[in-house]
Amino acid sequence: MRAIEPWVEPPLSxxxxxxxxxxxxLMTASGQVVAQHGFTRSLDVMxxxxxxxxxxxxxxxxxxxxxxxTLGNAAHQGAAMGIFLSPFDTPRGRWIALVVYGPETxxxxxxxxxxxxxxxxxxAAPPAPKSGPVLAENFEAELNASLRxxxxx
Amino acid sequence: xxxxxVLDDLTREPGVRGALVVSVADGLVVADALMEDVDGGAxxxxxxxxxxxxRGVAQLLGxxxxxxxxxxxxxxxxxxxxxxxxxxxxxxxxxxVNVGAVRLALRRAAERVR
Numbered sequence: 001m002r003a004i005e006p007w008v009e010p011p012l013s014x015x016x017x018x019x020x021x022x023x024x025x026l027m028t029a030s031g032q033v034v035a036q037h038g039f040t041r042s043l044d045v046m047x048x049x050x051x052x053x054x055x056x057x058x059x060x061x062x063x064x065x066x067x068x069x070t071l072g073n074a075a076h077q078g079a080a081m082g083i084f085l086s087p088f089d090t091p092r093g094r095w096i097a098l099v100v101y102g103p104e105t106x107x108x109x110x111x112x113x114x115x116x117x118x119x120x121x122x123x124a125a126p127p128a129p130k131s132g133p134v135l136a137e138n139f140e141a142e143l144n145a146s147l148r149x150x151x152x153x
Numbered sequence: 154x155x156x157x158x159v160l161d162d163l164t165r166e167p168g169v170r171g172a173l174v175v176s177v178a179d180g181l182v183v184a185d186a187l188m189e190d191v192d193g194g195a196x197x198x199x200x201x202x203x204x205x206x207x208r209g210v211a212q213l214l215g216x217x218x219x220x221x222x223x224x225x226x227x228x229x230x231x232x233x234x235x236x237x238x239x240x241x242x243x244x245x246x247x248x249x250v251n252v253g254a255v256r257l258a259l260r261r262a263a264e265r266v267r
Binding site for chain 1: 175176178179180181194195197198199201202205
């Protein structure tokens with residue numbers, strides 16, 4: 001498990017241990033990866049983050065067209081594995097979780113412990129740092145630092 | 154008879170705080186009749202997980218799958234009976250409950266749900 005911000009690690013570790021999820025990806029609403037577990041290639045995690053954020057954006061727009069409140073969790077049950085995708089609010093803004101689980105656990109367990117993860121993240125989040133202007137010379141360095149945090153290289 | 158009617162009958166047993174029908178594979182609530190302070194989603198997820206593990210243990214030991222699971226806690230009991238392969242009937246009971254009567258009612262409920 002790897003996270004860009006250290007305070008995310010204890011709640012995510014607890015979630016992984018309790019839910020027995022195989023793969024978990026936490027990202028911002030725009031698809032920026034915050035933490036990941038189970039991915040081995042940066043290309044896969046970036047693609048999954050983009051797809052997850054795209055699905056949530058699509059369903060949010062679908063909800064708007066239908067005239068309802070924002071749609072909640074999405075669960076896709078396959079023959080061997082299931083996918084759970086859920087947007088949630090944190091003190092750092094709206095995030096998205098993408099969880100892949102196998103037959104050793106269940107959607108009910110993933111949902112149960114995901115609720116606890118959301119509460120634990122809300123409790124663990126430190127005050128947001130003051131954001132400064134985004135400078136071109138800093139962008140690549142910050143991107144590389146984030147990739148090192150997520151993949152250890 | 155509807156699932157709700159089966160669960161209502163089960164919750165008429167003195168000391169039963171609630172009852173649920175749970176999907177074993179998903180760990181989700183199919184139907185429930187619960188008191189407000191019972192978290193049905195959590196009970197469903199954890200009980201289905203427990204039953205699947207108990208089935209695994211029984212299989213490892215070469216035994217038949219469990220017909221009834223009874224957990225005794227300090228503040229009450231949880232009883233669960235499979236209704237076929239896919240469903241599970243669960244009763245949440247107070248400590249002073251007549252366990253024999255609830256086990257009998259649970260088995261009957263599972264037969265009706267099956």
